[in-house]
Structures are given as C-alpha cells and as structure tokens.
Amino acid sequence: MNTGGDRPPRHIMLVAGETSGDTLGAELMAALKEMSPFPLVFSGVGGENMEREGLSSIFPMTDIAVMGPREIIPRLPLIFRRIWQTVRHAVEAKPDIVVVIDSPEFTHMVAKRIARRAPSIPIVDYVLPSVWAWRQSRARAMKKYIRRVLALLPFEPAFLRSAGVDCVYVGHPAIHRVPEAGAGARFREVHGIGPADPLLLVLPGSRLNEVKHLIGIFGDVVKQLARDIPNLRVVLPTVPHVRELVERAAASWPVDVLVVWDETEKRAAFGAATAAMAASGTVALELGLARVPMVIAYRAEAIVGWFALSVLKIPSVVLVNLILDRPAVREYLQSRCTTADLLDGLRPLMSDTAERHRALADLDELRARIGVGGVPPSRRAAQAVLELL
Known part of the structure; x- marks a missing residue:
C-alpha cells in the first residue's frame, strides 16, 4: 500500500533479541510496508533479516543473543548497557509505537523502562512470554507496560484476557513455513x-x-x-x-x-x-x-x-x-x-x-x-x- 502522499511518516521502533525474533520482525516489517496507508520509518534492534527490510540496528543483535548463566553472567555489563541504550533511543526518538519481539528477558526490561520514561508511547508485545507455563502472575503485571499482545498460539488470548490484558490472536508463523508440495x-x-x-x-x-x-x-x-x-x-x-x-x-x-x-x-x-x-x-x-x-x-x-x-x-x-x-x-x-x-x-x-x-x-x-x-x-x-x- 504505502500511498501516503504528503502524509507524514510514522515511526515504528522494533526490538528483537535473537534469530527467531529477527525473522518475525522482518516478516512484520514487510507486511507493515505493504499494508500501511502512510509512509513508515523503522528503528531499533534487529539482525540481518530486519536490516534487509530497512532497519538500521542501533547495535549488533548478537550482543544480546545469549542463553544460560555461563553466557549471560560474563556479559551482564554489556547487556545492561544495551538495555539502557535501547531505552534512551526510544525516549529521544519518540517513535509512534514500539514493538518488542520475543526474548522477554531483554525486551521486557526495555519495555518496562520505556513505559516509565515515555508512558505516551504504546508498546506492543509480539510473542507472549510463556507466562502460562512459568509465572502466571506475570500476565497481570504486563498490563502496566504493554498495550497489546500479539499471540501466536490459539489458547493464549483467553488466558491473557482473564488477566485483563488486550490480546489479538495472529497465528503462528510456522503455519506458513510448511514445505511446498513436492x-x-x-x-x-x-x-x-x-x-x-x-x-x-x-x-x-x-x-x-x-x-x-x-x-x-x-x-x-x-x-x-x-x-x-x-x-x-x-x-x-x-x-x-x-x-x-x-x-x-x-x-x-x-x-x-x-x-x-x-x-x-x-x-x-x-x-x-x-x-x-x-x-x-x-x-x-x-x-x-x-x-x-x-x-x-x-x-x-x-x-x-x-x-x-x-x-x-x-x-x-x-x-x-x-x-x-x-x-x-x-x-x-x-x-x-x-x-x-x-x-x-x-x-x-x-x-x-x-x-x-x-x-x-x-x-x-x-x-x-x-x-x-x-x-x-x-x-x-x-x-x-x-x-x-
């Protein structure tokens, strides 16, 4: 679409923390560009796939794509620097919306801090953390900083709505990654x-x-x-x-x-x-x-x-x-x-x-x-x- 003419561009900030989130983010960016009635500009954190769709990552996503204490603990100073760098970018750039994608250990720390410092910026969470599996009380806490959740699994919306969180079921990207016939x-x-x-x-x-x-x-x-x-x-x-x-x-x-x-x-x-x-x-x-x-x-x-x-x-x-x-x-x-x-x-x-x-x-x-x-x-x-x- 994107036939906005003289309409001012809308700024969408996206934050992904690992390979799967980078793939999701790139697919979302491509769809946004195709469907948006106004021009879009992107910023935030992503990998190669999101950069191909037009994102200039504010630092290499590989800095935060770590898992487990042995990897995380030695890199905690760098990870916290990247959290604050991402938050500062949001506060200074004032995007129209922020989309955090998966990697909740990083992205939700970013989202909470953006919500405190710039509460007028709506924050969307793409890929619900597995709160139904681990910390079910966390769903209620998300109301304070997440405006909307985009759910991948069919049982997630009912669970979130019971906690008072706005949730839209969008479906899992794996649905459209099945092998072609032959x-x-x-x-x-x-x-x-x-x-x-x-x-x-x-x-x-x-x-x-x-x-x-x-x-x-x-x-x-x-x-x-x-x-x-x-x-x-x-x-x-x-x-x-x-x-x-x-x-x-x-x-x-x-x-x-x-x-x-x-x-x-x-x-x-x-x-x-x-x-x-x-x-x-x-x-x-x-x-x-x-x-x-x-x-x-x-x-x-x-x-x-x-x-x-x-x-x-x-x-x-x-x-x-x-x-x-x-x-x-x-x-x-x-x-x-x-x-x-x-x-x-x-x-x-x-x-x-x-x-x-x-x-x-x-x-x-x-x-x-x-x-x-x-x-x-x-x-x-x-x-x-x-x-x-």
Whole structure:
C-alpha cells in the first residue's frame, strides 16, 4: 500500500533479541510496508533479516543473543548497557509505537523502562512470554507496560484476557513455513537420497549454549542408529552463528551428514524427512505442521534445568502436546535426556510401525486445529499494530 502522499511518516521502533525474533520482525516489517496507508520509518534492534527490510540496528543483535548463566553472567555489563541504550533511543526518538519481539528477558526490561520514561508511547508485545507455563502472575503485571499482545498460539488470548490484558490472536508463523508440495521429493533427488531411504533430521537448537549441551548426545544417538539402520541418511539444519560448532561435531559421526542453513533448504528437508530429533522450542511446532514425527530433548546446566522444571506449570514443554492437550510427542528432559531414552522413542518412528502411524495421525489433527492456509500471521500482526497507529 504505502500511498501516503504528503502524509507524514510514522515511526515504528522494533526490538528483537535473537534469530527467531529477527525473522518475525522482518516478516512484520514487510507486511507493515505493504499494508500501511502512510509512509513508515523503522528503528531499533534487529539482525540481518530486519536490516534487509530497512532497519538500521542501533547495535549488533548478537550482543544480546545469549542463553544460560555461563553466557549471560560474563556479559551482564554489556547487556545492561544495551538495555539502557535501547531505552534512551526510544525516549529521544519518540517513535509512534514500539514493538518488542520475543526474548522477554531483554525486551521486557526495555519495555518496562520505556513505559516509565515515555508512558505516551504504546508498546506492543509480539510473542507472549510463556507466562502460562512459568509465572502466571506475570500476565497481570504486563498490563502496566504493554498495550497489546500479539499471540501466536490459539489458547493464549483467553488466558491473557482473564488477566485483563488486550490480546489479538495472529497465528503462528510456522503455519506458513510448511514445505511446498513436492519440495521433499526434490530435496532427496538433488542430494542423492533414495525415495525409501530413512532420513533423520537432527536439530540441536539455534542458541550456542543449547547446541553445546545437546550436540554430543545427539551424536551418540546417530552413531547407534547408524549401526541399526545401515542406509541411514542425516540432515542437520542450523543457523550461521552455530554452524561451525555443529559441523565440527558432525564430522565424527559415522554417516554422511548434510548440513543446511538456507531457510528454503531447511523447509525442503522437513518435507523429505522420515523423523526428527530436536531441541525443545518452536521447531517442534514447525516439524509437526510439516508432518515429521519427532522426539524432543532439553538439557541445561543441572541447577538451571532443575529450577526450570520445578517451576513449570504445564504438563509438557512441547507446543504440539499443549495444542492437542495430550502427550502426542515424546519429550526427554534433563535426566531423561539420555542416549538410551532418545533411541527408545526415535527407533519406532524411523520405519513403518504402529507408533509412526499414530504420530502422523496426531500431526494431521494438529494441522487441522491450528489452521494451515488463510491470512499470513505477519499480515494479521501488521493489522493489529496499524490499528494502534
């Protein structure tokens, strides 16, 4: 759209803190530019994808894309400097609206401080922190500094409205990242993988710390599977900032490992896969919508993992299970994240078994519940932001 003529531009500040937020932010920016009735200017914090859409990040997003005490504690002085730098930018630039995207440990600290110093600036939260999972009282606290939440999951609006928080369900971007028809077959053909060859996706995460915790045990599982399944093929989708680590680890695996980092290749690999072994996170939903049976793993430093699981308010960390309201996907957390346990869950998914058929039926139900097709979530999110302008 953007046919504003002489209308003054509107300034939208966006703040993302890691790779997934950068992707969401870029999709939102593209939709905003297409749908806005007036010119737009952008500022804030983002990565390569948001910069391609016109954002000049006020500092490198990699400064704050950290996870776990070992990474966070040494960088606390830098992280706090970046928080205040972001807040100062908002107060001085006076944007018409601020959109904070995921990474609540950083973005909500920024949002609270902007709200105190510039209360007239509306703040939108894109991706609700998992308050329904950890700290349910936090939802009520968000009323003080968040004007509107853009929810990705169908059960979130009712939860937030019960706490008095304005919430618009926009849908999960994974809905529109399912592989195109025929992409999986083309992927196998291009990479010399036979139509009947068992193909395992290995996804150890996008954050350095989670990759470090999982890549070794995932490698042990692959080594055992390779002995059980002589024609096993492995694809390892990754992101640029952990690519070197995963390639170095996979070099010792007794199978040819295809490492992919391009988003189109990754989606095609999902369409080609027999099954997947993945770190807990959004990728479980992406796999589910692509109809890839999976096992999910989580491992962290002992005290961090113990604390995380002890305060959990939900029966599962897997979004597929929460949406279906049953344990459709096996999850292996902390002490249960062992080679033997992962193999026990993964083996039946690699061939034509009753377990695999049940898994596929569950994932078909997931696709029906969450909705595949329709208006893209990024456009729904853009509309919800433009309404506040």
